[in-house]
Amino acid sequence: MTDTNTMTTPLTRKDFVSNQEVRWCPGCGDYAILSQVQKILPKMGIPKENFLFVSGIGCSSRFPYYMETYGFHSIHGRATALASGAKVANPELSVWVITGDGDAMSIGGNHFIHTLRRNIDMNILMFNNRIYGLTKGQYSPTSEIGKVTKSSPLGSLDYPFNPPALALGAGGTFIARAIDRDQGASLEILERAAKHKGTSFVEYYQNCLIFNDGVFSHLTEKNTKDDTVLHLVHNQPMRFGKDNNKGLRLVGSQFEVIELGSKFGINDVFVHNENDKNLAMLLSELTYSDVLPTPVGIFYVKDTPTYETMVEDQIERAIKIKGKGDLNKLFNSSGTWVVE
Amino acid sequence: MSETKKQVTELTDVTIRFAGDSGDGMQLTGTQFSDNTAIFGNDLATFPDYPAEIRAPAGSLAGVSSFQIQFSNRDIHTPGDDLDVLVSMNPAALKVHLADLKENGMIIINDANFTKRNLQLAGYDSNPVDDGSLSNFRVIHVDMTKLVTIATEEIGLSPKLVARSSNMFALGIVYWMYGRKFDNTIKFIKDKFSSKPDISEANVRALNAGFNYGETIEVIKTSFHISKAVFEPGTYRNMMGNMAVAYGFLAAAQSSGLNLFYGGYPITPASDILHYLSGYKHFNVKTFQAEDEIAGVVSAIGAAYAGDLAVTATSGPGMALKTEAIGLAIITELPLVIVNVQRGGPSTGLPTKTEQSDLLQAMWGRHGEAPCAILAASSPADCFEATYEACRIALKYMMPVILLTDGYIANGSEPWKLPDLDKLPKLTTRRVTDPEGYQSFDHSSEILARPWAIPGTPGMEHRIGGLEKSDGLGHVSHNPLNHHHMVKLRQKKVDIIAKEIPDEIPFGDTSGDLLVLGWGGTKGALRSAVARARGEGKSVSHVHLRYLNPLPNNLGELLLKYKKVLIPELNLGQLAIIIRAKYLVDTISFSKLQGKPFTITEVYQRIIKEIEG
Ligand code: SF4
Numbered sequence: 001m002t003d004t005n006t007m008t009t010p011l012t013r014k015d016f017v018s019n020q021e022v023r024w025c026p027g028c029g030d031y032a033i034l035s036q037v038q039k040i041l042p043k044m045g046i047p048k049e050n051f052l053f054v055s056g057i058g059c060s061s062r063f064p065y066y067m068e069t070y071g072f073h074s075i076h077g078r079a080t081a082l083a084s085g086a087k088v089a090n091p092e093l094s095v096w097v098i099t100g101d102g103d104a105m106s107i108g109g110n111h112f113i114h115t116l117r118r119n120i121d122m123n124i125l126m127f128n129n130r131i132y133g134l135t136k137g138q139y140s141p142t143s144e145i146g147k148v149t150k151s152s153p154l155g156s157l158d159y160p161f162n163p164p165a166l167a168l169g170a171g172g173t174f175i176a177r178a179i180d181r182d183q184g185a186s187l188e189i190l191e192r193a194a195k196h197k198g199t200s201f202v203e204y205y206q207n208c209l210i211f212n213d214g215v216f217s218h219l220t221e222k223n224t225k226d227d228t229v230l231h232l233v234h235n236q237p238m239r240f241g242k243d244n245n246k247g248l249r250l251v252g253s254q255f256e257v258i259e260l261g262s263k264f265g266i267n268d269v270f271v272h273n274e275n276d277k278n279l280a281m282l283l284s285e286l287t288y289s290d291v292l293p294t295p296v297g298i299f300y301v302k303d304t305p306t307y308e309t310m311v312e313d314q315i316e317r318a319i320k321i322k323g324k325g326d327l328n329k330l331f332n333s334s335g336t337w338v339v340e
Numbered sequence: 341m342s343e344t345k346k347q348v349t350e351l352t353d354v355t356i357r358f359a360g361d362s363g364d365g366m367q368l369t370g371t372q373f374s375d376n377t378a379i380f381g382n383d384l385a386t387f388p389d390y391p392a393e394i395r396a397p398a399g400s401l402a403g404v405s406s407f408q409i410q411f412s413n414r415d416i417h418t419p420g421d422d423l424d425v426l427v428s429m430n431p432a433a434l435k436v437h438l439a440d441l442k443e444n445g446m447i448i449i450n451d452a453n454f455t456k457r458n459l460q461l462a463g464y465d466s467n468p469v470d471d472g473s474l475s476n477f478r479v480i481h482v483d484m485t486k487l488v489t490i491a492t493e494e495i496g497l498s499p500k501l502v503a504r505s506s507n508m509f510a511l512g513i514v515y516w517m518y519g520r521k522f523d524n525t526i527k528f529i530k531d532k533f534s535s536k537p538d539i540s541e542a543n544v545r546a547l548n549a550g551f552n553y554g555e556t557i558e559v560i561k562t563s564f565h566i567s568k569a570v571f572e573p574g575t576y577r578n579m580m581g582n583m584a585v586a587y588g589f590l591a592a593a594q595s596s597g598l599n600l601f602y603g604g605y606p607i608t609p610a611s612d613i614l615h616y617l618s619g620y621k622h623f624n625v626k627t628f629q630a631e632d633e634i635a636g637v638v639s640a641i642g643a644a645y646a647g648d649l650a651v652t653a654t655s656g657p658g659m660a661l662k663t664e665a666i667g668l669a670i671i672t673e674l675p676l677v678i679v680n681v682q683r684g685g686p687s688t689g690l691p692t693k694t695e696q697s698d699l700l701q702a703m704w705g706r707h708g709e710a711p712c713a714i715l716a717a718s719s720p721a722d723c724f725e726a727t728y729e730a731c732r733i734a735l736k737y738m739m740p741v742i743l744l745t746d747g748y749i750a751n752g753s754e755p756w757k758l759p760d761l762d763k764l765p766k767l768t769t770r771r772v773t774d775p776e777g778y779q780s781f782d783h784s785s786e787i788l789a790r791p792w793a794i795p796g797t798p799g800m801e802h803r804i805g806g807l808e809k810s811d812g813l814g815h816v817s818h819n820p821l822n823h824h825h826m827v828k829l830r831q832k833k834v835d836i837i838a839k840e841i842p843d844e845i846p847f848g849d850t851s852g853d854l855l856v857l858g859w860g861g862t863k864g865a866l867r868s869a870v871a872r873a874r875g876e877g878k879s880v881s882h883v884h885l886r887y888l889n890p891l892p893n894n895l896g897e898l899l900l901k902y903k904k905v906l907i908p909e910l911n912l913g914q915l916a917i918i919i920r921a922k923y924l925v926d927t928i929s930f931s932k933l934q935g936k937p938f939t940i941t942e943v944y945q946r947i948i949k950e951i952e953g
Contacts, residue, residue, distance in 0.1 A: 018803075020815070049798045054642070057806075064803050065816065070795035072645055073805025074638065075668050081635035085642025085650070086795070088626055089601050093646065093795050111638075114631035311626055318621035325623030327594055331587065331758045335375045335524060335578060339571040 011042035016051075018068040024059060029180035029206035030127060034066055036183060037096075037125070040190045041069075044094065052093045054083040056108055058100035059134050059208070060127035077108025080115040083122050084307075091308040094194070095122040101142040102132050105161050109141075113170035118307040119198040123190075126201065127180075128163060129208035130215050137211035144288065149211075163203045164284035164299050168277065173302040174200035175280060177295060180207060181220040185231060185296055192298060198306050219294055232283070232297030237269035240293050248292070255282060255292055274301045348519065349562045353412035355420030356514065358507075359437045360429025361398055361453075362391055362405045365507040369427075370407025371753075372511060372525045378578035378755055379524060381568035382411040385720075385864060386753045387419035387937070392608075392692045399453075399461040404436045413567045417719070417864030419752065421939040425517075427510050429453055431462035446478045448513060450506055452485035480559050484509040484550070491549040492542040501539060505546035512550020519563050522547065572757065579756030581720040581749040582609070585653065585679055586616035588727025590623055591759070593649045595728075596735055596767035601643035601650045603628045604636040605658060608691045609747040610681040613653040633661035637678065641665060644674040645804070647771070647794035649731060653679035655747075656698050657688065660705075666740055667706045670830060672804045673781075673790050675734035675769075679727070682746040682860075684935045693935025694748035696860050697911035702742045703889060703918065709827045711834045713737070714889035716744040718863035721756035723749060726886065728764060735769045738789040739833060744888070746910075748937045749861040775799030781814030788833045790814075838890040844898060848874055848881025851901035853951050857927070858908055859885040859915055862938055866908060869943035873951075880947050888915075896923040906930055906950050908943055 016038040024030045041051065051069035055061035057076035064071030070093075074082045079097045087095045104112045104126045115124070131149065132138040138151035142163065146155040167175045174196040178186040186204075193200035205216045218224045226242040238248040239260070247269030249258045258264040273279055280300035286292045319325075358373070360366045367388055374386050387408040396403030410420030422442045428434040430453040441447065454467055468474050469481050484506040492502055508529075515522050526544055533540035554560055579587075593600035602617045602625065604610075618627040626648070630636040637652045644650035654662060659680045669676045682698045684690025698705075702714045713733050717726035723745055730743040772778060772791040780802040781790050793800035802814060808826060810817035817823070846855065847867060858866045863884045870882040883898065885891065899905055899919070905927045907916045913929035920927055930946050932938055 047798065049801060050796055052646075052795045055805075064805070067803075069801050071801075071803035071805075072642070072672075073803065073807060074641075075664055075806050078634060078638040078665065081630065081638040082642035082645075084630075084635070085601065085603055085628065085639030085644075086646040087642075088628055088639070089599070089643035089646035089648040089650070090794075090796060110631050111635050114635070315621045315624060315626070322622040325590070325620060325625075327587075327590060327623075327761055328758075330590070330620075330623075331577070332575065335379055336575050336758070337379045337381060337577070338575050339381070339573050 011048055013038045013042060015048055016041050016068050018066050020065045022066050023062060025210050027209045028059070029129065029208070030060055030063070032180040032183065033125070033127065033186070033204055033206065034063065036186045036190060038067070040187055040194065043191065044194055046094050050093050051096070052083070052086055053096045053098060054079045054086065055098040056100075056103035057134070058103045060098055060100040060206070061103060063098040077103055077106070078111060079103065080108065080124065081111040084115055084118070084120050087120050087122055088308050088311055091121070091312060097122055097124040099124060099126050101126065101128045101130060101140045105141040105163065105166070113166070116167055116170040116172040116199050116201060119171070119173050119304060120308055121197055121199070121306045123193045123200045124202065125204055126163065127204050127206040129206045129212055131208050131212035133208045133211055160288070162284055162287045164287065165281065167201045168280055168284060168300060172201050172300070173198040173304055174298070175300045176201070176298045177203045177205065179205045179216065179219055179296055182296065189298060196301065198304065228293050230293035230295045232272050232274070232295050232299065234272055234274045234298065237266055237271050239269055253282065255286065257292060274298050277302070347562045348565050351564050351566050352414060353410060353416060353420070354424045354518075354564065354566060355408065355410040355422065356425040356427065357406055357408040357423050357437055357440070358427045358510070359404060359406040359433035360427070360507070361432065362396060362403045363398060364405070364429040365504070366405045366407050366429065369507045369511050370409060372528060373514060374409050374753055375578050376515070376520055376522055376524055377409065377411045378576065380520060382413060382566055383416050383569035383571070384409055384411040384578070384754060385416055385419045387748065388751045390692055392690070399430055399432055399458045401432045401436055401462060404433050406433070406437060411566060413569050415569065417868050418937070418940055421941050425514070427514065429507065429510065431459045431464055431468075434468065435462045435464065441477060443476055444478065446480065447474060448510060449479060449481035450485065450510065451481050451483040452503070452506065480513070482553065487549055487553065488546045491545045495538050495542050497538055497542055502542060505543045508543045508546035509550035509553070512547045512552075513554045516551045516554030517560060517563050519565055522551075571755065574757040576755045576757050578753050579721045579724070580751060580753040581717065581723040581745055582612040582681070582751065583616055584721055584723035584756065585613050585727045585745065586620070588724045589617065589649070589651055589731065590620060590625070591724070591761060591764060592728050592731030592767055593623070593625070594761070595764060596649055596731070596769055598647070598649040598769065600625045601628065601640060601648035602626070602652065603630055603639035603643065603650070604652045604654065605630050605633045607633070607655045607658045609683055609750050610653045610655045610658070610679065612750070613679065633658040634665060637662040637665045640676055641669050641672070641674060644669070644676050645672075645795070647792070649735070650675070651677040651679070651731070653681065655681045655683045656685045656701070659698060659701060663706045666712065667708060667710045668806050669740040670706070670710045670712055671806055671808070673738045674740070675738055675792070676740040677727070677730045677734050677743060678740060679743045679745060681750045682744060684933070690935040692747065694746045694861065694937060695910050695933065695935065696746060696862070697914065697933070698744065699859070699888065699911065699914040700917065702744060709831065711831050711889065712739055713741040713834055713837055714744065715741060715886055716860035716888055717749060718860060718884055718886065720749045720752045720754050724756065724759070732765060732767050733837060735767055736789065737787055737833060737837060738770050738792060744860055746861040772800070773797050779812050779814060780804060781809050781812055783811055783829060787836055788829060835890050838893050841887045841890070841892045843894040844883045844885070844892045846881040846883050846898065849879065852879035852881055853903050854880040854947060855899065855902035855905045856880060856882045856908065856943075856947065857885070857905055857915070857919070858882070859888060862908060862910065865938035865940050865943050868940040869947055872940065872944050873947045878947065878951055880951060888918075891922065896925070899923055899925045904928060904950055906946065908932070908938060908946070910937070
């Protein structure tokens with residue numbers, strides 16, 4: 001009975017809301033992301049019971065408790081490893097990893113890069129607030145150098161990771177950036193991420209209003225965001241600005257901002273190609289730029305076989321060649337003797 | 341071929357050690373002889389011992405690799421203490437192993453390698469072959485390499501490749517000594533070198549040349565015969581511990597109807613389990629070679645949540661890395677089997693040598709109150725049943741189970757009676773699919789195991805994780821009384837297993853002067869030593885534990901029936917700590933930490949000392 005219900009009645013956002021009280025600080029960017037995810041899941045055409053949300057440790061990692069799906073709140077840094085095991089065990093599942101900048105890039109850095117390299121089909125949403133929230137405000141691996149925090153009263157001495165560049169370097173096949181407060185763009189990115197066959201990495205800029213408030217405000221405030229955010233659209237010139245009057249031009253291997261008008265025309269603006277890895281690298285280099293806009297959207301997509309399908313293929317091939325495993329045959333396979 | 345002119349001497353048991361440089365192929369030679377011995381029908385036990393370095397300098401003492409086998413016409417439990425025959429392919433091997441040879445024992449030497457440089461490397465001032473220092477032994481020394489060169493001349497291989505077949509010459513001599521046919525080795529060579537017919541042919545010729553040499557020369561005056569051992573009826577094969585673990589997993593997966601998922605990271609001496617399982621894809625086995633030990637076990641936990649029979653194997657250092665995750669499996673109450681093939685520690689320690697020093701780590705090596713079931717395998721073949729039992733407990737009770745084996749039984753071998761698969765206990769799981777009244781942390785069953793609802797099952801969506809959960813509903817709970825209750829519940833879940841653990845029945849008497857209590861891979865030496873002392877009328881008995889957590893119900897009572905309890909362990913007394921703490925019974929520890937198993941003699945002598953002393 002339940003079967004038919006889940007299969008025939010279209011799912012809605014509400015089907016994905018659990019009965020647990022959400023415990024993030026009021027105003028935390030996590031709320032927006034939660035609601036965006038809950039909005040797109042019903043559209044995926046996947047039975048609700050096939051969703052699995054896995055998280056590590058950190059503020060963001062409470063996420064699975066708020067989803068009315070299967071969920072696993074694991075241990076610090078290990079969410080991608082746990083999700084890998086679950087997905088390989090059951091490739092039917094739609095697996096989502098909810099992690100943070102500390103969880104994914106610090107304690108879980110190793111699992112993060114190896115998951116990307118293997119291209120296991122899962123969606124990694126990394127809530128990047130550039131701070132440790134749950135442990136109450138130490139600098140994170142994405143905090144800017146010089147950041148004054150509880151554990152760096154004289155300023156942090158760590159150079160930060162550049163998440164899209166790291167993911168590209170690790171061989172990621174879907175790399176994107178979203179912003180908690182930019183719902184429109186985020187929904188599109190999430191949908192594409194979910195549909196991508198392979199590891200999708202979405203860096204979600206997320207405001208922690210308690211320990212790092214406003215770190216992305218230049219990208220989200222009305223009066224600045226048009227000039228600071230570059231929305232990446234495949235096959236479209238990379239334009240931005242209030243009146244869409246600015247663009248990025250490539251000079252040598254560097255981007256520079258041009259004003260569209262008398263001197264430069266639309267043909268001078270570089271066209272985004274989400275399948276060009278070199279371009280994705282150049283775009284990821286804008287992450288910490290003071291002068292150039294911050295790219296948001298899909299940096300890079302590549303279609304390539306996923307790990308878990310290759311696992312299934314190997315099993316199928318092995319069965320074809322050797323026949324279905326037979327224990328008695330295996331046990332008797334070498335050097336046996338019979339005692340009467 | 342000349343007619344057989346020599347006499348045959350009847351023996352009951354023989355211990356041979358094949359020793360040489362790492363590059364001399366001693367493991368292969370030993371394995372071939374073992375398989376041949378098994379097929380011949382003797383009882384046997386083997387002990388490979390190899391250097392930690394992959395390529396220690398050729399000819400050096402550090403580079404000596406050896407393989408020991410005892411075979412017999414009676415039931416034996418160890419690879420033997422003292423050697424009857426030592427095959428020394430180079431001076432270093434002779435230097436390292438001579439002390440273990442019995443007086444008047446036989447040494448088989450490859451003269452080709454007793455060069456000035458090799459003698460120097462081994463620390464010999466003069467060649468022991470001709471300076472009289474081996475006069476207490478029977479020495480057969482022959483330039484094997486030269487004879488192999490002659491035998492393989494027509495093939496036209498390079499001298500280096502020819503020299504590599506010398507081990508087959510040595511094996512040929514030994515085959516002759518024990519009157520063996522060696523079709524299995526010829527088949528092995530042909531399979532192994534099927535793409536290199538030249539090398540295949542050279543090895544076969546070397547083997548035959550060695551056999552013929554044994555037959556012709558006068559030095560060996562007699563060949564030996566060890567009649568078949570008496571085994572229970574059945575089909576047997578020679579089995580190594582790591583392979584038995586892999587087989588145990590396969591059998592458990594089949595019985596439970598689950599797919600097997602192995603998540604792991606290569607580590608000596610456990611890697612062979614990963615190697616074997618990765619070859620069993622046609623059994624629907626998924627092996628995930630993870631980026632590190634942590635991901636190895638964590639991926640298995642993910643697979644367990646997703647509904648597979650999830651397992652991992654490692655050794656001490658890897659176990660240390662896995663401990664946090666094992667705590668997660670304990671609090672989420674998921675079935676998981678973790679095999680620890682123990683080796684010498686701490687840290688990198690003695691990676692290729694055996695030890696039993698991870699018992700307390702298994703017991704108490706996690707933060708928080710984190711109990712799980714712990715089992716130990718007692719011999720290479722026993723690894724099969726122990727693994728199967730570990731899976732049974734994990735699936736039935738919904739908890740991680742640690743199975744302790746060790747380097748000695750992992751690489752050692754003995755005859756294994758193929759099990760009747762239909763007679764193994766059927767493995768049941770806690771899988772549920774009916775959403776009616778489902779609660780993820782429902783502990784109302786008699787054994788307190790929670791139900792196992794797996795992702796993909798409609799209507800049973802639930803969340804689990806490392807945070808404390810409320811009994812029943814399984815919601816995150818920081819309630820103080822709930823935590824107290826859950827901690828006790830997790831302990832009780834383990835304790836309850838004792839109900840179905842069979843009572844220990846001592847080997848020997850149910851009371852007496854001395855009880856020898858052991859666990860794990862020391863069983864063979866302990867049992868043999870106790871048997872020897874009992875043969876001399878000593879009042880000594882033996883109990884060997886498979887279940888270490890929980891312990892068998894009758895153990896406490898049993899301990900009180902003996903005047904003394906001796907606990908021999910390859911550690912500083914870890915079981916002794918548990919026994920003393922749990923039963924308030926005094927125990928005597930007999931420790932050995934040399935990277936080697938106990939010999940029968942040293943345990944026997946200690947038994948005598950405790951009884952007479
Ligand atoms: S500490 Fe920051 S990140 Fe954490 S819940 Fe509060 S606002 Fe959100």
